[in-house]
Amino acid sequence: MSLEVSPAVERAGSVARGRAERAGSPTVRLSDWLLGVLEEDEGRPFELLVRLGFDVRALQRQLEVSPPIPAPSTDAIYTAAKGHSIRLRGEPSLTTDLVMLAVMMVNDSFRAALERYGIRVGVVEHALRSDMMAAPDTIEQPPAEFVAAEPVDQSDAARILDANLNRARESLRVLDDYARFSLNDAALTEELKRLRHRLADATELLPPSLLLQSRNTLGDVGTTISTAGEFQRATPRQVAAVNFKRLQESLRSLEEFGKLDDARFAREVEQIRYAAYTLERAVLTGSAGRERLAAARLYVLLTGSQCVNTMDWTIAEAAAGGASVFQLREKQLPDRELIALAHQVRKWTHKANALFIVNDRPDIARLVGADGVHLGQDDLSPHDARRILGPDPLIGVSSHSLAQVRQAILDSADYLGVGPTFPSTTKGFDQLAGLEFVQAAFAATTLPAFALGGIRPENIAEVVAAGGNRVAVSAVVAEAEEPQVVARQLFGALSDVSSG
């Protein structure tokens, strides 16, 4: 059985599955589900628990370390949520707050644990019942928060909707121009187009006559008011930043005034606004990587045991040959040895005037003042790493498919690893993404991306022919008697390629 669910419910499910996967859990746990529905601070479940006076942050911390209790299948959770909906409101709808209730009630031990964490499930259930009592009848009926308290002047509300739809569309056009012409980025341009289409689809939910009748620009005093600041922008990025704010403000207004006309429109606009926040982060923070890695072409991954010479000499030589980013990739060292070595590499890379990235470990990166961290698909998420690192350090993300490229961009990665390109002696892979993926990934985005996996002076021309303009290597430099010579050959092959 497959049930149709809202985007918010879908997102909660995918957050839950992602959490389980990252934790290496064979099944999704009830805590994953609850953290999934509570992921968005402005979501209905989060707001409901806050409204009931529960400490949601404390609950989230407890859930992160709670004993694992396997969740039933996704369909079983949705069916239970629908059951609660029928029981509480007499019709089978599937919203995130009902999914939360289903998750809270499905297992006695889990419910008992929640009670110990201070969440009184009966109170949540009662609140959901009262919320819904205020909005009787069918799914078409908006719940209390979406019902206008008094009769309203429809033409006023419609004029507000019309003006804000225009503002939102205009902002999206400006942002589209920034992604297309300034960032030159196909993936971000595509995401913005998706948002434009979602807004257009949402607009269809409004009665067409409403907006047409109300268009009355001459009567809009706002068109003649401008501030000095409105005509001052220092950079294209600032233009984008201002337009993201304008987009979000107009979406917020659409959401609020949309509640007067159609609850489904208001809810969809709310989701579009969340998507706009995600894109804002991706578009604006991605530029840290674009700026700091603009000149970087050659990136070297270093493991002590792989270096035929000392690591400090290898760094100095490779840097003299053109390498400007070094990653400490130690998979076996005990933490105390790792951090001692990382402190050393920090000094050596400073001396070489190169960036220093720590593989896998944002905690170590932060403790030694590295320039960033590199994360694979099974490592901490970029979001969690950012919580450890703070706003400035770079976060690189490995990608092995276009879907992972897209997700990494939305997760605000500062740069990408793209591979494996060729068979590697450093790391074994079941599947080779190959040159085809390199070509697709470099065409999809202008975020700095480093092709890697078995790249050497003998095959780098193939990477360049596929559109690769940056590479990361390990064995070929670490095992070289003359790392400077090898680095120079690789760097030379890349230095004529445009930076993208």
Ligand SMILES: Cc1ncc(COP(=O)(O)OP(=O)(O)O)c(N)n1
């Ligand atoms: C620049 C760069 N790209 C990709 C990787 C691989 O990271 P990951 O998939 O996490 O694998 P490990 O290196 O951790 O084994 C990387 N390290 N650097």
Ligand SMILES: Cc1nc(C(=O)O)sc1CCOP(=O)(O)O
């Ligand atoms: C660690 C690693 N990750 C890869 C990926 O494709 O994600 S390829 C790779 C190994 C890179 O080393 P070498 O240049 O010696 O093959």
Ligand SMILES: [Mg+2]
């Ligand atoms: Mg890793």
